[in-house]
Amino acid sequence: MKIGFIGCGNMAKAMIGGVIKNKVVEAGDILVSAASQRTLETVSEELKVNTTLNNAEVAEKSDVLVLAVKPYLYEKVIKEIASKMDEKKLVISIAPGKTLEWLQEQFGGMLKVKLVRTMPNTPALVGEGMTGVCYNEYVTENDREAAGRIFDGFGKYEVVAESMMDAVVSVSGSSPAYVFMFIEAMADAAVADGMPRAQAYKFAAQSVLGSARMVLELGKHPGELKDMVCSPGGTTIEAVRVLEERGMRSAVIEAMKACTDKARGV
Incomplete structure (x- = not known):
C-alpha cells in the first residue's frame, strides 16, 4: 500500500x-x-x-x-x-x-x-x-x-x-484548547500559592492525564469518580462548590455549542 x-x-x-x-x-x-x-x-x-x-x-x-x-x-x-x-x-x-x-x-x-x-x-x-x-x-x-x-x-x-461530525469538532477536535486552558489556570493558582511554575504544570497536567485514564479504563460515570474525591466537609467539595457557583459546567457547554455552531457555519 x-x-x-x-x-x-x-x-x-x-x-x-x-x-x-x-x-x-x-x-x-x-x-x-x-x-x-x-x-x-x-x-x-x-x-x-x-x-x-x-x-x-x-x-x-x-x-x-x-x-x-x-x-x-x-x-x-x-x-x-x-x-x-x-x-x-x-x-x-x-x-x-x-x-x-x-x-x-x-x-x-x-x-x-x-x-x-x-x-x-x-x-x-x-x-x-x-x-x-x-x-x-x-x-x-x-x-x-x-x-x-x-x-x-x-x-x-x-x-x-x-x-x-460538527459535534466531534467541539468535543475532541477543538477541546484540547479547553483542556490546556484548564491546566494553565490550575498551574497559575499553584504558582500563586508558591509552587514553581514548571512543577505546577507537571502536577496539573499529570492530574488531568490520570483522571482521563480513570474515565476510560474504570468504566465509571464521571460524576461517580468526582464523588470519590469529595470527602464530606473536605477541601475538594469546597472547590467544586466554587466551580459550580461560577458556572463552570455552563461555560463549557456554551463554549462547545458555539464551537459546533461555527463548524456548521451557523
Whole structure:
C-alpha cells in the first residue's frame, strides 16, 4: 500500500509518524508534498519519507491519499489532482466543515471517489489522538480496515454518523484548547500559592492525564469518580462548590455549542 500526503503540517506529521511506528507501511512507501522545498527537506530528514512539490504526482502514485492542507485550499488542490484520480484510490479528508457530498462534487459527479471524512485532534502528536470518522457509500470493508490501521497509528478512532461530525469538532477536535486552558489556570493558582511554575504544570497536567485514564479504563460515570474525591466537609467539595457557583459546567457547554455552531457555519 502506497500512502500519499498532500500537505505536511503538524497533523500530517503525527499521522505519518504513527503509520511508520506501527508498521502500517514503511517510510519508503509514503510520498509527501508541500508548498516549499524547505518544508520537504525537513520532513525528509525527520521521517525518511519520499517528497515532491507536485501534488498531482502524490495523487497519481498513492493508493491512499490524505488531504492534509488547510480547508480553504481544498478546492484548489482537488482541481490540481482530479485528473489523476480513479475509483480504486481511497481519499482521506481531515478538514472540518467539508462534507462528503461537497468533496464528491469537487472531484466531479461522474467519478465515484471513495471518501473518508475525519476529524483528528492535536494529541495525535503524542500518539493520543481522538479521531471521528465517517465514510461514503463507495468505501469497502477492506478500505475501512486500511483506514483504521492508519488512525490506530496515532491514537483512537470512532465511526460516527456524518451528522455528528460538527459535534466531534467541539468535543475532541477543538477541546484540547479547553483542556490546556484548564491546566494553565490550575498551574497559575499553584504558582500563586508558591509552587514553581514548571512543577505546577507537571502536577496539573499529570492530574488531568490520570483522571482521563480513570474515565476510560474504570468504566465509571464521571460524576461517580468526582464523588470519590469529595470527602464530606473536605477541601475538594469546597472547590467544586466554587466551580459550580461560577458556572463552570455552563461555560463549557456554551463554549462547545458555539464551537459546533461555527463548524456548521451557523
